[in-house]
Ligand SMILES: Nc1ncnc2c1ncn2[C@@H]1O[C@H](COP(=O)(O)OP(=O)(O)OP(=O)(O)O)[C@@H](O)[C@H]1O
């Protein structure tokens with residue numbers, strides 16, 4: 001695409017290369033993550049060879065990565081708008097409660113309960129989105145208030161409907177989902193790899209979210225709303241509806257993460273989700289998703305979640321205490337956030353935007 | 355030479371913005387820096403103010419080489435600037451923005467009374483009656499521009515660089531600015547003026563530097579030696595023949611595509627009646643602040659219409675948002691404020707144009723890059739959008755190309771009624787002519803066009819009829835006979851409420 005619209009022949013211009021502007025390789029967050037990951041795995045293995053033990057480490061690690069990748073996606077869904085969801089944890093928890101109740105009291109089969117739980121999560125997200133788009137109050141404040149209310153509600157609900165901690169009833173298939181890997185399923189001589197059954201669920205979620213934001217009209221319109229809300233509105237995008245939908249998606253994914261964690265833990269309990277908030281930011285931010293909105297990286301989020309869980313597992317094996325773990329993970333986030341800012345500034349210096 | 359730059363080179367990915375550019379500034383002069391869109395004027399200004407680091411060449415002040423590592427360095431060196439883009443902080447007040455970089459302090463705290471007094475003084479220079487405590491977010495485009503200028507005037511700089519300072523100002527406001535510029539020159543300051551409004555340039559500047567494709571083709575020449583046409587030829591690089599617009603005829607019997615009957619709005623418009631037929635260009639003339647853009651926005655459902663009716667192809671309609679206007683009635687609106695409302699600056703060209711067509715391209719809710727690319731390239735080619743790749747970010751394009759992108763998305767969406775708001779603000783002569791040609795061509799293809807413009811020659815060149823708006827009401831309507839002298843007088847008379 002070139003040539004001025006007037007009658008003139010092309011004016012002399014230096015030859016234009018048809019190359020999209022690039023950020024330098026070393027500033028590419030995904031590449032950095034992979035390098036860091038490999039380095040850490042090597043380091044942990046050197047210090048504790050048990051790090052590569054399949055049953056002890058690798059299988060549970062994969063389960064954890066699956067849960068927290070989805071947690072990261074839940075946050076990513078609203079980061080796309082430049083919003084935050086401070087209630088990812090309590091939305092997951094409410095969703096898990098809905099599932100637990102359905103399994104325990106109604107005895108519904110596993111998929112039905114899952115659908116109920118996801119719907120509950122989506123509904124809560126939509127409510128947050130509705131309040132944000134109607135009142136124009138900052139998403140941080142709205143979801144923080146919502147989180148506060150939900151945490152209270154969850155305690156009340158669990159005391160009212162259970163022994164106070166967890167549901168006892170569980171659907172058929174729950175134990176399989178928790179304990180089995182594909183290696184337990186064989187066709188003749190050939191058995192599957194040692195991958196937990198929940199991993200593909202997370203993978204499908206990641207692919208779906210990736211597809212949505214890359215090729216989906218809805219996802220793209222959400223991103224455009226995040227990039228410039230005024231311009232989006234003036235281009236015919238129903239921005240309020242997109243805000244609502246992005247938050248509903250966030251709630252739904254939080255619900256899915258709640259389900260996966262419950263499957264991992266073997267119980268629909270009140271504590272589900274109370275460790276979700278920080279990891280939900282870690283994955284996307286480490287993966288290069290900007291807090292400003294308008295651009296997301298699903299692959300980066302999965303890598304970021306992987307890195308976080310590798311650090312957790314590694315430090316755990318090296319017998320660090322929980323508090324120390326928190327300290328280090330917090331530091332990692334701080335560094336990642338500064339890098340986010342630095343990338344931005346470098347982009348500007350290089351004239352990424354005028 | 356108070357300030358000079360030699361052999362400047364600056365490359366962006368895929369584009370060489372400056373390719374050996376030279377600028378030599380003498381004290382006590384107003385120096386015009388001219389060139390087409392994308393010639394590299396703003397890039398040069400940004401190098402002189404430390405925003406960009408040059409890839410080659412040097413900057414000298416008073417004969418000694420200087421290295422400007424950032425905007426503050428430039429300020430310390432006595433170089434003041436009004437950039438082409440707004441750089442105000444929306445949440446801060448007018449006063450805070452004006453004195454941002456030299457806040458008056460007392461006991462380590464900001465001295466608010468002094469800050470306000472200082473801001474007041476700068477605003478007064480421009481005869482600007484604004485509350486210094488008001489947040490900048492609430493200002494109109496023109497007011498924000500004036501505040502930006504006041505900010506530049508608040509520091510006493512030896513060199514003042516103005517990059518299209520009058521693009522969104524009225525004639526009066528521009529005159530006031532040029533009055534100040536004249537005084538600065540008389541006091542021995544050097545002022546650089548970048549502008550596409552050649553009449554203004556010829557009225558105030560003494561010397562001229564012309565950039566073409568990143569290099570200097572006229573180096574600090576006295577402006578008196580040139581005619582406007584000669585300067586344009588230099589900018590374009592060959593003898594430039596102004597284009598002749600195609601002849602159009604609109605059958606007066608054709609029913610209107612869009613008609614407003616005594617429309618009043620929550621914004622305060624009173625009994626506005628207008629109509630435009632397919633194939634016709636209705637010019638909507640008025641000074642900045644007459645309420646033309648606001649009327650367009652009310653039409654699109656962004657403001658409430660309190661009484662009266664809007665008809666599209668003869669049927670009364672109620673439009674609630676832009677999406678509905680576009681999809682149900684095929685109405686598009688090219689905003690005057692392209693940076694904030696028209697473009698997604700951080701997004702590639704493809705997304706900027708594709709945004710209105712995804713809905714029709716989507717299969718099962720998904721849009722392939724290929725389908726998007728096909729539509730985008732069709733319109734990018736048709737409008738002659740110049741970019742290193744369709745994936746280039748809109749924010750990296752020159753002004754004219756940005757405007758084309760913000761128009762392209764409506765053409766791609768196949769609008770039948772197009773409201774074009776100040777389409778050629780900040781656009782060079784040749785691109786402007788190309789735009790005029792394009793607008794006439796679109797009308798020839800049967801589009802109904804409502805052309806909002808404060809550019810009198812533009813309206814008289816393009817419009818079939820001219821409605822004159824002032825103070826939120828239509829003061830009258832004229833049939834355009836394309837005689838500039840006669841039409842402009844009639845229009846001015848209407849504005850001043852003199853109905854003869
Ligand atoms: N940050 C950037 N990144 C990439 N390319 C850029 C950037 N800034 C400018 N360019 C390119 O450099 C060239 C010169 O741009 P510049 O903004 O200096 O032009 P200009 O003469 O100021 O034009 P206008 O009259 O439209 O303001 C253009 O081709 C533009 O696309």
Ligand SMILES: [Mg+2]
Pocket residue numbers: 395396397438517753
């Ligand atoms: Mg410019």
